[in-house]
Amino acid sequence: MYWGEVLGGGGVMMEEELWRKGPWTAEEDRLLVEYxxxxxxxxWNSVSRLAGLKRNGKSCRLRWVNYLRPDLKRGQITPQEESIILELHARWGNRWSTIARSLPGRTDNEIKNYWRTHFKKKAKSPSDAAEKARNRVMKxxxxxxxxxxxxxQQQYEAQKQLQFNFDMKDIMALLEDNNTCRTPYAAASQSRQEMNTMHQNNTEEQGFFYSMLNNGNISAPETSSEEIFLDGLWNLDHGNFTVANAASKAGLYNLVAPFC
Incomplete structure (x- = not known):
């Protein structure tokens, strides 16, 4: 219903539309279907003028799409339709009109109401089973x-221990090589020291013996280190070498030499 009012001389008309609200009547549904x-x-904005309905265009469209359309499905949403709603909502979210295109005979408003009634609370608060499953996966x-x-960590420690063993083997091998090189030199040095000691002892004994025989008039002949060394080698060949033998042999030689 339109109310017109002319303001001033400009002939401008202000229209005020008074729309009816509330539930649709059977007569209103008949007029909309006929239109x-x-x-x-x-x-839809022409319905009120052409059909005589006191409803705005949006109200007429929603009434037709959601209730009066001949291809609408009646009854509860089937499990197959529910699976499609869940799948498409996971892909597109709350785009109800887009989802409705994949469900012939179902309106976007019907799908939205079904989702909010059956799945909205579940989507906000996950079930205990899902939460427990998530916790198990995380643990x-x-x-x-x-x-x-x-x-x-174990592999790293094993590699460190293995490297340590290799290093110790290398160190022990070097020590053994050094000992092997030093042994002949040490033995020869010890032999020379023992021969020098024997020569010194023999010289002292000979001097003391000659002083007793000649009251200091017979001097002991000097014995070369070479002679003592050769004499010591002779005793080594026969296995009878001792310090005493070396001393007595040198003494007898020196006693006999002056009287020959």
Whole structure:
């Protein structure tokens, strides 16, 4: 219903539309169906003028799409339709009109109401089973990470120990080589020291013996180190070498020499 008012001399008309609200009556549904049969869907803002309805264009469109359309499905949403709603909502979210295109005979408003009634609370608060499953997965991942870290640590310690063993073997081999090189030199040095000691002892004994025989008039002949050394080698060949033998032999030689 339109109310017109002319303001001033400009001839400008202000229209005030008074729309009816509330539930649709059977007569209103009949007028809307007749309008769509004659003019087709669309041009909803013309319904009030052409069909005499006191409803705005949006109200006429929603009434037709959601309730009066002949291809609408009646009854509860089937399990197959529910699966499609869940799948498409996971892909497109709350785009109800887009979802409705994949469900012939179902309106976007019907799908939206069904979702909010059956799935909205579940989507906001996950079930205990899902939460427990998530916790189990997280604990399993943490345990696997800890196991991996422990294995890496053990491998690192084993490599360190193996390297330490190799280093110690190398050090021991070097020490053994050094000892092998030093042994002949040490033995020869010790032999020379023992021969020098024997020569010194023999010289002192000979001097003391000659002083007793000649009251200091017979001097002991000097014995070369070469003679003592050769004499010592002779005794070594026969296995009878001692310090005493070396001294007595040198003494007898020196006693006999002056009287020959």
């Amino acid at each position: 769509v049969r004659l003019h087709g869907e669309g041009r 399993k991942q943490q345990f696997q990470q800890q196991q991996q870290l422990q294995q890496q």
